Amino acid sequence: MKAVIFDLNRFAIHEGPGIRVTVFFKGCPLGCWWCHNPESRSQKPQIVMREQKLNGRTFRVQELVGREISANHLMQEILKEKAFMDESGGGVTFSGGEPLLQTEFLIEMMKHCREQGIHTALDTTGYASKDIMRKVMSWPDLFLYDLKHLDDDIHKKYTGVSNKLILDNLKLIHDSGKDVVIRFPVIPGINDDKAHVEALKFFFKKELPQIRRLDLLPYHNIARHKYEAFSIPDKMRSVDEQKKEDLEKLKAAFKEGGLDVSIGG
Amino acid sequence: MNKRIKKLRKQSLDAVTRISAERALLVTEFHKSTETQSASIPVTRALNLEYILRNKHICINEDELIVGERGPAPKATPTYPEINLHSIEDLEILDGRKKVFFKVDEKTRKVYEDMIIPFWKGKTNRDRIMNSVSKSWLDAYQAGLFTEFQEQRAPGHTVLGDKIYKKGMNDLIVEIEQSLRNLDAGSPALAPPGRGMKMGTGWNEKKEELEAMKIAARALILYAGRHADKLEDLAQKENEPVRKKEMETMAGICRRVPANAPLTFHEALQYYWFVHLGVITELNPWDSFNPGRLDQHLYPYYRKEIDEGSLTKEKATELLQSFWIKFNNHPAPPKIGVTALESNTYTDFSLINVGGVNTDGSDASNELSYLILDVIEEMRILQPSSMLQLSKQNPDELIHRALKIIKTGFGQPSIFNTEAIVEELVRQGKSLEDARNGGASGCVESGAFGTEAYFLTGYFNLTKVLEITLNNGRDPLTGKEIGIKSGDPNVFKSFEDVIEAFRKQLGHFLEIKMEGNSIIEEIWAKNLPAPFLSLLIDDCIQEGVDYNAGGARYNTSYIQGVGLGSITDSLSALKYHVFDEKNYSMQQVLNAVHADFVGYEEMQHKLVYQTPRYGNDEDYADAQAVTVFEMFFDLVDGNPTPRGGTFRINMLPTTSHIYFGSKIGAMPDGRKAFQALSEGISPVQGSDKKGPTSVLKSAAKIDHLKTGGTLLNQKFTPSFFRDEKSILRVGDLVRTYFKMMGHHIQFNVVGVETLRDAQKYPEKYRDLIVRVAGYSDYFNDLGEDLQNEIIRRTEHEAS
DSSP states (O other), X not given: OEEEEXXXXXXXXXXXXXXXXXXXXXXXXXXXXXOSOGGGSSSSOEEXXXXXXXXXXXXXXXXXXXXXXXXXXXXXXXXXXXXXXXXXXXXXXXXXXXXXXXXXHHHHHHHHHHHTTOEEEEEEOOOSOHHHHHHHTTSOSXXXXXXXXXXXXXXXXXXXXXXXXXXXXXXXXXXXXXXEEEEEEEOTTTTOSHHXXXXXXXXXXXXXXXXXXXXXXXXOOTTXXXXXXXXXOOTTTTOOOOOHHHHHHHHHHHHHTTOXXXXXX | OOHHHHHHHHHHHHSOOEEOOHHHHHHHHHHHSGGGGGSOHHHHHHHHHHHHHHHSOOOOOTTOSSOOOSSSSTTEEOOOTTTOOOOHHHHHHHHHOSSSOOBOOHHHHHHIIIIIHHHHTTOSHHHHHHHHSOHHHHHHHHTTSBOOGGGTSOOOOOOOOSHHHHOOHHHHHHHHHHHHHHOOTTSOSSOOTTSSOOTTOSHHHHHHHHHHHHHHHHHHHHHHHHHHHHHHHHHHHOOSHHXXXXXXXXXXXXXXXXXXXXXXXXXXXXXXXXXXXXXXXXXXXXXXXXOOBHHHHHHHHHHHHHHHTSOOHHHHHHHHHHHHHHHHTOOOOOOOTHHHHSOOOSOOOOEEEEEOBOTTSSBOOOHHHHHHHHXXXXXXXXXXXXXXXXOTTSOHHHHHHHHHHHTTTSOOOEEEEHHHHHHHHHHTTOOHHHHHTOEEETTXXXXXXXXXXXXXXXXXXXXXXXXXXXXXXXXTTTOOBOSOOOOOGGGOOSHHHHHHHHHHHHHHHHHHHHHHHHHHHHHHHHHOOXXXXXXXXXXXXXXXXXXXXXXXXXXXXXXEEEOHHHHHHHHHHIIIIIIISOSSOHHHHHHHHHTTTTTOHHHHHHHHHSSOOTTSSOHXXXXXXXXXXXXXXHHHTTXXXXXXXXXXXXXXXXXXXXXXXXXOOOOTTSOOTTOOOOOTTSOSTTOOOSOHHHHHHHHTTSOGGGEEEEOOEEEEOGGGGOSHHHHHHHHHHHHHXXXXXXXXXXXXXOOHHHHHXXXXXXXXXXXXXXXXXXXXXXXXXXXXXXXXXHHHHHHHHHO
């Protein structure tokens, strides 16, 4: 069995507990304006040109973004990091892109990890059919669940899809007692207004009483050069990064609601 | 930091480093006097020390609590003309250097011209050495195959155990007398050469050595007494009552120690400091001297006095800080000749150990360990260096505290693996107890503190050996045939042929190195024994044999391998491109290398970017590192030295990877001629593409326990230590490396200047990883905007 991934990040320390390997799956059903990983959108491997410098000369080389990898091979790469996971209480985080797009492979990997005693986290947009979610949900030890906006119209505008499935699936895994951390990308002027923050607090209290943790993921304009490389229009040109104090205010607001909040995961 | 310490710290930082002719003059005067001519060499050396300590200027700095300067004032640095003689040109170079200068005033220059140079010219120990080594040694030395540590500085490389806290110099004199009574007059008066009997073990030789030790012990008491006299004198003249009282107390301390074992925290520190001065005045030993496990040795005094109420935490801190300043007042003595030209360092490598285990293997960290870490953080001075000995027995709190200091980016403390150190020492034949009382000194060298003489003999250029192999014994830089005929590389059929030829050349050059070491070791033992240092290291007194002649319980001579990453990548490039993938023929690669890749840029690009490289946790390349390492180990480890010791290996470069690189042309890994080699066991700059965990995995594939130390350097920006969570994870990273029996790791936290420089000269910083936002990336790979953003952020974090 094979999947397309575009990166393996070792010594990942902000995507779940301990020292982790983050596996980035290629392919995503969403098209968020603020996406940090535009190379993850298409599921196909893509060729980009890259500059390599050597002694003042520039060499332009083709680089393949995304590669097919077998479950066995990926597992070998993960196991190389086992000593660090064991020491730190870490594990593997499946991220993307959207890992749920490559469901069978994802389940296969989580099975292997469970056999090896490796903790797994699934970093997901939650955008998948209920059937897929039901099939997958018993496997990961932890969900890192993205929540972008509660208003469906706004959600559609900025991500390209409705939030209905996302909210339903969230409720589903929450009610089944799974360990879930909500990840809220804080996008200035889009979802950080007072009304939306209050709505979220209310939503958590009413619909997700078991949720304990919220990660605020501040918007960064770090991915601009990637948009150019992949010839994807960057719609966020005019948006600036948050001020630290605004983030702290937001953190305090959510904390009032009884949540354990951290900035940056 | 209180007012006093601020003042002393400023005084130390502001003091101008200069050459003092005081010691050179005293030594010359002494050697001109007739009374020395009938005495044996060890006795002469002891009398030489006594003459210096009796006649040198006693310096007591305003407001200080620990007294004693090697020269007449802070940073006034003595010379050792009996070991190496500075010419007028050397003095001018030292005076004129932009960095790491030693100012030379007109008077000093004149004294050198009129007295020092005429007396010592042609009679130094360096002259003896250069006249004794073979032509093949000189050829290899000049070609940059190896360096020689003992050519300009005395062996030493040792660390004090707990002896001085139990015994005063008077107690040692009693032991010496006992040893004298035990001498067997029936044994030969002199150890016959070449008969398997250790140097210096004839009864007359022992007798002379023991007499010399006695003179040296008394000399230190006398020296402390001169400080007491001066303090009493100053106290009498002092009007300010608090300082007056302080100086009276200090005078009392100098009367008690080093004559007697110390009773208080203050006495213990002052005693050590006198001993330190004795060692670095007698000779100019490598790594100066070192109190080693300071938190262990001082803790009993600390506990007792705190409990009794005669000491407060603040007072203990102040005393430790005063002690720290003493080290900083003592730059490493400068060398002569070409090496005086190189930008050197003032650091004299005294490395304070914190943490580790007790003799019974239990957690040795205590309240004082944390206090010392506080002192390190607050003082932020070049000397002494400091390290954390991290055992699995130590609480996590200890490493987290240390990481918070490392985060501030001043390079200290480095972190060592206690379990690895203990196993390394036990493998070499030390008792478990002696091993547990050990630690690391200098850069990264394992040693049994108080019982071992471990000499570093020189860096060894592994990559240069490969270059000579690829030229069938010829040094392509000079055209000289300095190696053996190991075969024309163009007819090699397989990669194994390359390895086999390399093995032959390596054996050839290591033999030259070890033969040279043996000659040099004997020269030191015979001509410049160290009776004072011998008082301090067991079992020199019991054996009646000098430290330099093998009197210590354990005797080791290290050869330090350099350029592991560079040679690995070159071998991997040959295996991959020539033998496995057949992209190029050997001839094509060698042509490109000989042309320094001019006209072969495409090939160079391929060699750099498309070769499996060390540092990525991939066996293809890492296996070459293991092969080279094992070969080096097999050829060195276990060979005997003349003082009854054993040759062993280390893997550390200090700064020699730059010098060694300047002696090598282009190499198959794509490195241009004369560029620096990889450092320690770190990958070639920029070769590691998978982050720190992969680097640690690759580095752990060589068997660290077969060495006496390895050095791994990791470059991080401050954001890697951003918050509590990051500190915990970096702690886990270190713990995991240590579980894999890595010996040492240090974090080089880079600041804004480095990032700016990296923007200008990307090729120098190919390995620089920065934390971007929840992920890390190579700095060079980031767009300029983002680089600027990272620079701004780093600036912000630092403020």
